[in-house]
Amino acid sequence: MIKPLSPVTLKTVTTLDDLAELASYSFMDSLNCDPDAKENGADHSPRQVFTGHYVPVSPTPIEEPEYVAHSSHFFRELGFADSMAKSADFVRMFSGDISQVPEPIRKVGWATGYALSIYGSEYFQQCPFQTGNGYGDGRAVSVFEAVINEQRWEMQLKGGGRTPYCRGADGRAVLRSSIREFLAQDHMHSLGVPTSRSLSLYVSKTQKAKRPWYSQGSLSIDPDMYVSEAVAITTRVAPSFIRVGQLELFGRRARKQEHPNAKQELEQIVLHAIFREYADVIDQKLSSAEKVVLLAREFRGRLTSLIANWIRVGFCQGNFNSDNCAVGGFTLDYGPFGFCDVFNPHFQSWTGGGHHFSFLNQPVAAQQNFQSFCTALRPLLASHQDYLLQLDEIQSGFSKVMQTQMQEMWAAKLGLSTFHGELFNELETLMAQTPVDYTIFFRELSTVPDNIEPLKKSFYQDFGSSMTSMQESYKTAPEVMQQRWSLWLTKWNSLVNSDNTALSRSRDELSKQMKLVNPKYILREWFVVPAYQQASSGNYSLVRELQDVMTQPYAEQSKDIEDKYYRLKPSEFFEVGGLSHLSCSS
Ligand SMILES: Nc1ncnc2c1ncn2[C@@H]1O[C@H](COP(=O)(O)OP(=O)(O)OP(=O)(O)O)[C@@H](O)[C@H]1O
Ligand SMILES: [Mg+2]
Numbered sequence: 001m002i003k004p005l006s007p008v009t010l011k012t013v014t015t016l017d018d019l020a021e022l023a024s025y026s027f028m029d030s031l032n033c034d035p036d037a038k039e040n041g042a043d044h045s046p047r048q049v050f051t052g053h054y055v056p057v058s059p060t061p062i063e064e065p066e067y068v069a070h071s072s073h074f075f076r077e078l079g080f081a082d083s084m085a086k087s088a089d090f091v092r093m094f095s096g097d098i099s100q101v102p103e104p105i106r107k108v109g110w111a112t113g114y115a116l117s118i119y120g121s122e123y124f125q126q127c128p129f130q131t132g133n134g135y136g137d138g139r140a141v142s143v144f145e146a147v148i149n150e151q152r153w154e155m156q157l158k159g160g161g162r163t164p165y166c167r168g169a170d171g172r173a174v175l176r177s178s179i180r181e182f183l184a185q186d187h188m189h190s191l192g193v194p195t196s197r198s199l200s201l202y203v204s205k206t207q208k209a210k211r212p213w214y215s216q217g218s219l220s221i222d223p224d225m226y227v228s229e230a231v232a233i234t235t236r237v238a239p240s241f242i243r244v245g246q247l248e249l250f251g252r253r254a255r256k257q258e259h260p261n262a263k264q265e266l267e268q269i270v271l272h273a274i275f276r277e278y279a280d281v282i283d284q285k286l287s288s289a290e291k292v293v294l295l296a297r298e299f300r301g302r303l304t305s306l307i308a309n310w311i312r313v314g315f316c317q318g319n320f321n322s323d324n325c326a327v328g329g330f331t332l333d334y335g336p337f338g339f340c341d342v343f344n345p346h347f348q349s350w351t352g353g354g355h356h357f358s359f360l361n362q363p364v365a366a367q368q369n370f371q372s373f374c375t376a377l378r379p380l381l382a383s384h385q386d387y388l389l390q391l392d393e394i395q396s397g398f399s400k401v402m403q404t405q406m407q408e409m410w411a412a413k414l415g416l417s418t419f420h421g422e423l424f425n426e427l428e429t430l431m432a433q434t435p436v437d438y439t440i441f442f443r444e445l446s447t448v449p450d451n452i453e454p455l456k457k458s459f460y461q462d463f464g465s466s467m468t469s470m471q472e473s474y475k476t477a478p479e480v481m482q483q484r485w486s487l488w489l490t491k492w493n494s495l496v497n498s499d500n501t502a503l504s505r506s507r508d509e510l511s512k513q514m515k516l517v518n519p520k521y522i523l524r525e526w527f528v529v530p531a532y533q534q535a536s537s538g539n540y541s542l543v544r545e546l547q548d549v550m551t552q553p554y555a556e557q558s559k560d561i562e563d564k565y566y567r568l569k570p571s572e573f574f575e576v577g578g579l580s581h582l583s584c585s586s
Pocket of ligand 2: 323324333
């Protein structure tokens with residue numbers, strides 16, 4: 001039986017005992033445990049998991065954990081005292097040792113299986129058994145679920161050691177990738193983009209893992225060496241960690257009738273996803289089939305809005321497979337992500353990601369994940385022809401809804417009440433012909449300039465061979481291009497002026513509004529690199545500084561911060577491995 005929501009907690013959580021009072025384990029308590037699970041969660045070798053929704057797994061603690069960071073914003077939201085992040089028992093639990101936690105916190109965590117579709121194509125052979133039964137949380141272990149201020153949260157260690165889904169890998173995450181994920185989650189939340197949240201980050205003082213990586217200044221596409229890096233554990237938190245790939249795993253089993261309970265397990269996980277992520281919008285009293293159709297409609301709304309938000313802030317997820325697509329419609333898995341410097345529709349930091357997961361192709365990648373999601377739901381509607389038809393309509397309507405979200409987003413970025421196709425198309429062409437810093441351009445436009453001088457701050461003069469032949473236009477004929485920019489700006493100004501008149505809004509008000517849509521500070525990779533490099537020798541001051549700056553991305557902040565973080569990417573950083581592109585070795 002799942003505990004009902006507790007009343008709003010007024011008490012500050014200062015100890016693990018306080019935290020224990022909030023425990024409420026819905027995933028483990030309402031779903032099926034793998035019948036082959038090992039006792040006490042000692043299940044750390046790759047094996048096939050044929051049934052059940054989770055495997056109980058005890059995380060493997062990192063040795064000699066040291067505090068790196070916690071999210072004070074999120075702590076405040078949860079009512080956690082900051083002091084707790086450095087307290088011995090909290091550090092112990094969130095660096096993977098849950099053997100001494102106070103009851104009713106459990107001394108075993110859980111890992112889940114999921115399937116993988118890449119750009120809508122089903123993959124089965126990604127696990128060592130070539131069946132898909134060994135694929136899932138290979139190094140992510142959930143350790144706690146609680147209801148806090150009427151919100152249910154799951155806490156999951158990333159890099160928490162091997163699980164049956166580890167595929168022979170070490171179950172670890174290194175400090176570099178953990179810092180990237182930790183900072184990015186905090187930043188995305190502050191940008192107003194739905195995301196899993198950062199709770200805490202601890203590093204081992206002694207334990208290391210080997211990863212392929214780039215030598216200093218390397219221009220190689222793929223890593224050219226192995227580095228030994230400290231292992232770390234970040235704890236991320238979300239209403240649930242249910243992924244499209246997870247529904248797919250059960251959907252595929254139901255479709256193929258792999259075992260007698262397959263369809264029931266699918267229904268259970270889908271209803272659980274609704275309970276965890278959509279309880280406020282899907283009425284508990286409806287039939288399962290009605291709930292499934294509503295789930296598809298609501299998820300479509302969240303997913304399309306998420307993608308529009310990604311593009312608004314210049315974010316490219318990089319590896320948007322179905323297993324990295326959260327059913328709750330928030331950003332999950334900050335592996336090979338990146339924020340674009342120069343606007344480029346094909347921007348993609350991950351060397352393995354290709355065009356399909358690139359910046360402006362993300363709406364199509366999302367549509368592919370949505371298709372996988374709908375396919376997973378279908379077995380539940382097999383005897384409800386009318387609902388199946390509704391699901392088809394929801395699926396086929398994806399691109400229209402996506403387009404509407406994109407147009408609303410572009411209009412908001414441009415400070416306009418409606419989308420103007422012609423103005424936008426001209427801008428896109430200009431941005432393809434002039435190397436423009438995406439963030440600085442829109443932020444400068446948010447000052448509502450009447451000439452292009454402020455916008456020129458966002459123009460790159462040269463960045464070597466990364467420059468496309470189109471972008472050369474600005475270099476070869478700057479005056480012509482500047483004239484075209486001026487013409488565009490005049491058109492834009494006349495449109496915002498008529499909007500302002502219609503809305504009785506001043507230019508100042510418009511500027512304020514636009515600055516809440518167009519961030520000033522973005523977590524560019526070349527800010528993060530020195531922070532994790534410094535952290536590798538135990539100095540976390542740049543991590544702290546970035547945390548501080550990037551959790552107020554819309555604020556003007558000080559002159560010093562502006563000089564340091566509101567800048568074009570230096571030309572020497574283009575094309576450098578780890579700075580401009582990266583492999584998926586985390
Ligand atoms: N070092 C590792 N040890 C064990 N499993 C791993 C390791 N690295 C990746 N995996 C697993 O490989 C799969 C694909 O990796 P991917 O990079 O998408 O995920 P991730 O960054 O580990 O995880 P998540 O999606 O949970 O943020 C995941 O299921 C992941 O758990
Ligand atoms: Mg992943």
